[in-house]
Amino acid sequence: MSMKATIRQVDSVTVVDISGRITLGEGCAQLRELIRGQLTKGNKRVLINLADVTYIDSSGIGELVSAYTAVTNQGGELKLLKLTQKVHDLLQITKLYTVFDVHDDEAKAIASFGKS
Amino acid sequence: MTAEPSVVEVTLDSDLKNLEVVEEMVRRVAGTAGFGEESEHQIEMAVHESMINAIWHGNKNDPSKSVWLRFEIYKDRLEIRVRDQGNGFNISEVPDPCSAENLLRVSGRGIYLIRTFMDEFHVKHLPGSGTEVTMVKRIDPAH
Numbered sequence: 001m002s003m004k005a006t007i008r009q010v011d012s013v014t015v016v017d018i019s020g021r022i023t024l025g026e027g028c029a030q031l032r033e034l035i036r037g038q039l040t041k042g043n044k045r046v047l048i049n050l051a052d053v054t055y056i057d058s059s060g061i062g063e064l065v066s067a068y069t070a071v072t073n074q075g076g077e078l079k080l081l082k083l084t085q086k087v088h089d090l091l092q093i094t095k096l097y098t099v100f101d102v103h104d105d106e107a108k109a110i111a112s113f114g115k116s
Numbered sequence: 117m118t119a120e121p122s123v124v125e126v127t128l129d130s131d132l133k134n135l136e137v138v139e140e141m142v143r144r145v146a147g148t149a150g151f152g153e154e155s156e157h158q159i160e161m162a163v164h165e166s167m168i169n170a171i172w173h174g175n176k177n178d179p180s181k182s183v184w185l186r187f188e189i190y191k192d193r194l195e196i197r198v199r200d201q202g203n204g205f206n207i208s209e210v211p212d213p214c215s216a217e218n219l220l221r222v223s224g225r226g227i228y229l230i231r232t233f234m235d236e237f238h239v240k241h242l243p244g245s246g247t248e249v250t251m252v253k254r255i256d257p258a259h
Contacts, residue, residue, distance in 0.1 A: 023135070023164075024132060024168050024172065025132045057161065057164055057165065058168075058223075058225040058226040058228075058229055059168070062221070062222040062223050062225065063222070065221070065222055066222045068220075069220055086157065093229070093232055094213060094214065094225055094228070094229075095214040095219060096219065099219065099220070
């Protein structure tokens with residue numbers, strides 16, 4: 001199953017719901033284009049919902065880092081929502097859990113933008 | 117004396133499309149070997165990362181090349197070998213992806229994950245024929 005992403009706007013935050021696989025190749029390229037597209041539109045508050053991600057590899061983790069860096073470098077904020085246990089474990093192992101602002105509740109995540 | 121292992125061996129075209137085929141194979145082999153769900157996922161990820169290294173870095177994404185994969189199921193462990201047709205790499209030159217200066221790098225976490233998930237990881241350069249990595253996961257009788 002390849003990656004699927006849908007975008008919705010909640011207040012000033014762009015929420016990206018991702019499902020499927022974020023792996024080397026199609027999934028990573030799709031995520032990169034998507035983030036680039038949002039930044040081009042001036043959407044610099046991005047919340048990535050990973051609840052339905054079935055598989056992520058080291059390239060997928062790298063793509064999340066790339067997205068974080070791209071958004072942050074433009075003065076924006078990128079946060080993660082609803083990590084699966086496997087994604088949570090991978091972020092812990094790679095010491096990236098403390099880099100990302102991770103939330104379990106969407107409303108609280110949306111409310112946290114612009115406050116940090 | 118070590119009993120003869122059960123062996124599964126396959127040669128695949130060097131194509132990322134084969135990754136999901138390999139993942140299914142790993143699940144079956146790991147299940148047969150007696151690993152639990154968590155270990156099975158760790159082995160799956162380790163083989164996935166090794167296959168990516170072989171296809172992408174070793175064989176330079178050349179679909180005319182091949183990746184050779186061999187599973188040996190012993191009573192106490194699973195040994196997995198992945199061989200590509202590339203020129204190899206120096207394991208000591210692979211940077212630590214968790215150090216502060218590398219934490220935000222986009223790539224370079226694959227081997228770290230393999231080492232984290234498997235009990236042993238070795239790299240052998242085979243002059244003229246490629247690079248072979250060997251990964252071992254011991255079967256914990258408690259699981």
